[in-house]
Amino acid sequence: MQNRVISRKDLASFVDDLIKTKSAGEVIGIKAQGNKFNFGPLASAAELRLDYDISLLPPKKYFFPQTETVLKYEVGKTPKVEAVAAEKPLCIIGVHPFDIRGLLLFDAVYGGKEPDPNYFLKRNKAIIIGVDCLSPNPKSFAASMGTNITEEGFDLMLTDLGGDYFVTVGTNKGHNLINKAKTREAGAPDLEKRDKVRKEAEKKYQVSLKMKKEEIPALLDATWESKLFKDRSETCFSCGSCVMVCPTCVCFDVQDEMALSLKGGERYRRWDGCMLTEFASVASGENFREHKEQRFRHRMYRKGKYLVERYKYLGCVGCGRCASACLAEIASPAETYNLLKEAK
Amino acid sequence: MKPRVAFFDFTGCEGCQLEVLNFNLEIVDLIGAVDIVEFREASSDHSDDYDIAFIEGSQTTDRDVERVQKIREKAKILVALGACSCTGGVNALKNRFSMEENLKVVYGDSAKLYSTIPTRPTSAYVKVDVQIHGCPPNRNEVISLVKCLLTGKKFEQCHNPVCVECKLAENICAFERGEFCLGPITRGGCNAVCVTGGRKCWGCRALVDEPNVNSEKEILKKYGLTMDDMMLQFKLFNGALEVSK
Numbered sequence: 001m002q003n004r005v006i007s008r009k010d011l012a013s014f015v016d017d018l019i020k021t022k023s024a025g026e027v028i029g030i031k032a033q034g035n036k037f038n039f040g041p042l043a044s045a046a047e048l049r050l051d052y053d054i055s056l057l058p059p060k061k062y063f064f065p066q067t068e069t070v071l072k073y074e075v076g077k078t079p080k081v082e083a084v085a086a087e088k089p090l091c092i093i094g095v096h097p098f099d100i101r102g103l104l105l106f107d108a109v110y111g112g113k114e115p116d117p118n119y120f121l122k123r124n125k126a127i128i129i130g131v132d133c134l135s136p137n138p139k140s141f142a143a144s145m146g147t148n149i150t151e152e153g154f155d156l157m158l159t160d161l162g163g164d165y166f167v168t169v170g171t172n173k174g175h176n177l178i179n180k181a182k183t184r185e186a187g188a189p190d191l192e193k194r195d196k197v198r199k200e201a202e203k204k205y206q207v208s209l210k211m212k213k214e215e216i217p218a219l220l221d222a223t224w225e226s227k228l229f230k231d232r233s234e235t236c237f238s239c240g241s242c243v244m245v246c247p248t249c250v251c252f253d254v255q256d257e258m259a260l261s262l263k264g265g266e267r268y269r270r271w272d273g274c275m276l277t278e279f280a281s282v283a284s285g286e287n288f289r290e291h292k293e294q295r296f297r298h299r300m301y302r303k304g305k306y307l308v309e310r311y312k313y314l315g316c317v318g319c320g321r322c323a324s325a326c327l328a329e330i331a332s333p334a335e336t337y338n339l340l341k342e343a344k
Numbered sequence: 345m346k347p348r349v350a351f352f353d354f355t356g357c358e359g360c361q362l363e364v365l366n367f368n369l370e371i372v373d374l375i376g377a378v379d380i381v382e383f384r385e386a387s388s389d390h391s392d393d394y395d396i397a398f399i400e401g402s403q404t405t406d407r408d409v410e411r412v413q414k415i416r417e418k419a420k421i422l423v424a425l426g427a428c429s430c431t432g433g434v435n436a437l438k439n440r441f442s443m444e445e446n447l448k449v450v451y452g453d454s455a456k457l458y459s460t461i462p463t464r465p466t467s468a469y470v471k472v473d474v475q476i477h478g479c480p481p482n483r484n485e486v487i488s489l490v491k492c493l494l495t496g497k498k499f500e501q502c503h504n505p506v507c508v509e510c511k512l513a514e515n516i517c518a519f520e521r522g523e524f525c526l527g528p529i530t531r532g533g534c535n536a537v538c539v540t541g542g543r544k545c546w547g548c549r550a551l552v553d554e555p556n557v558n559s560e561k562e563i564l565k566k567y568g569l570t571m572d573d574m575m576l577q578f579k580l581f582n583g584a585l586e587v588s589k
């Protein structure tokens with residue numbers, strides 16, 4: 001597909017047009033929230049902050065909302081159960097490559113033989129306009145995870161070349177969309193410039209893995225007994241912040257909520273995570289990961305081993321959100337893997 | 345038969361009852377589902393019967409203690425409603441002073457006519473079946489509890505710290521705004537309303553099951569705060585708890 005180059009001004013008109021015509025669905029974009037950034041509905045292209053580092057919550061919230069009703073029911077003589085799942089066409093602007101990688105992992109986990117309808121009804125309709133991350137968060141280690149750049153998972157990918165944006169076209173949908181904007185064909189020098197900008201950005205990552213990412217599963221295989229898990233989790237609050245902000249955390253809890261009339265109710269799901277004390281407790285009262293070091297270790301294995309074995313994707317894309325959110329400063333998988341390697 | 349529900353008022357601001365009566369549309373359903381009998385004076389308790397007793401406020405005199413013990417005898421289920429009853433709440437601030445001092449400050453020259461005891465949670469005097477935390481408590485939790493009682497489901501209070509709901513609400517962490525927040529050690533269930541409203545968590549819903557108080561102290565240092573800063577904030581709602589001492 002032919003890549004394009006677009007000026008800042010024309011990109012703004014393009015986005016404003018998407019907002020006005022809703023031709024690609026509701027337009028969501030990355031915006032400032034206080035001194036941080038977050039995804040939200042876009043009122044105008046001027047709100048876009050394509051120069052951001054990380055969003056408070058990853059864009060997964062649009063396909064897998066924090067709480068979501070999945071079932072409505074009525075009880076009584078003729079009980080009724082109705083699945084609730086709705087399409088919602090969205091166009092999300094400003095998704096970083098590592099978050100796109102997070103979505104691809106989600107696709108794998110929520111797909112398979114029994115695809116999750118609530119997720120895919122929204123996901124399949126969505127248009128993803130990515131942007132290369134040129135000012136990485138100080139806690140991010142996406143470059144080490146190979147997720148600072150992605151060749152798939154987007155319809156369009158923007159790269160800020162200084163004056164203009166390079167537009168990498170990923171799909172036919174993206175091609176048709178950008179065709180409506182005023183652009184010019186990208187030539188070899190433009191492509192060279194894009195790759196140079198990406199290389200420069202790669203050097204800005206302040207945290208890096210002291211091993212190849214492919215070595216993580218074997219490292220974990222050899223360190224199950226390590227004292228480090230206990231030591232490092234000593235200050236853990238079990239507050240769950242690390243799992244709540246993670247673009248690759250897929251877990252949820254399911255609850256039935258009866259209406260006060262007691263004539264019916266609904267079933268909803270809500271984000272849940274393995275760092276919380278009750279996550280692994282079952283009806284009998286047993287808690288399979290009762291101690292915080294068990295939960296801490298589990299998360300590290302989950303990210304670095306279990307998911308790779310099952311889905312071929314590492315369970316961490318290195319965005320650095322967990323490390324930024326963790327008040328105890330212990331959540332970064334990269335730091336733990338590095339320490340495990342050092343201690344070995 | 346509809347369960348009979350009674351609310352009993354002790355030392356508190358009555359904000360809890362206000363909050364319960366505040367749930368607009370749902371109150372209609374609630375009234376349909378249960379019989380509400382509201383009591384204000386202990387003396388008239390004896391003749392009536394009720395299944396579920398909500399205790400609001402702390403017991404701050406010997407008479408209060410006797411009264412709550414009588415209520416316990418009659419109630420099938422006793423619920424501590426709100427911070428004052430669950431933990432002693434703001435009332436526990438008075439435990440920092442001697443009871444004589446307290447009486448003098450409040451009643452001046454007539455102090456001799458009154459008596460008062462240190463604030464303790466209701467559970468210090470009687471068995472409490474369910475705690476609905478918060479100052480004020482979250483009305484959804486009250487409704488949830490009523491539904492559980494009606495359907496025979498076990499009521500589960502929130503086990504997560506406030507941080508979980510705070511993250512779900514997409515707040516910027518109070519610590520990043522240079523404030524000291526008790527969210528990591530405080531029981532959630534309030535949707536982190538205070539942080540969402542631009543403030544911080546004051547710990548009104550008491551401690552989570554496994555509070556890492558030591559770690560909370562560690563972050564203090566990091567953010568240039570002192571232990572006194574934390575205790576002052578912590579004791580506002582949790583002064584009657586062991587960890588406060």
Ligand code: SF4
Nearest residue numbers: 236237239240242326
């Ligand atoms: S690792 Fe950090 S963010 Fe995660 S639960 Fe523990 S204290 Fe909270």
Ligand code: SF4
Nearest residue numbers: 246316317319320322
């Ligand atoms: S574990 Fe942390 S760094 Fe890795 S993807 Fe999740 S939030 Fe990002």
Ligand code: SF4
Nearest residue numbers: 249250251273274302
């Ligand atoms: S098991 Fe833990 S690390 Fe894995 S997705 Fe669930 S919450 Fe995230």
Ligand code: SF4
Nearest residue numbers: 507510517518525527
């Ligand atoms: S503001 Fe308080 S409750 Fe919210 S995440 Fe930060 S510490 Fe937790």
Ligand code: SF4
Nearest residue numbers: 534538545546547548
């Ligand atoms: S945020 Fe904290 S202080 Fe506010 S209602 Fe919740 S527990 Fe209470």
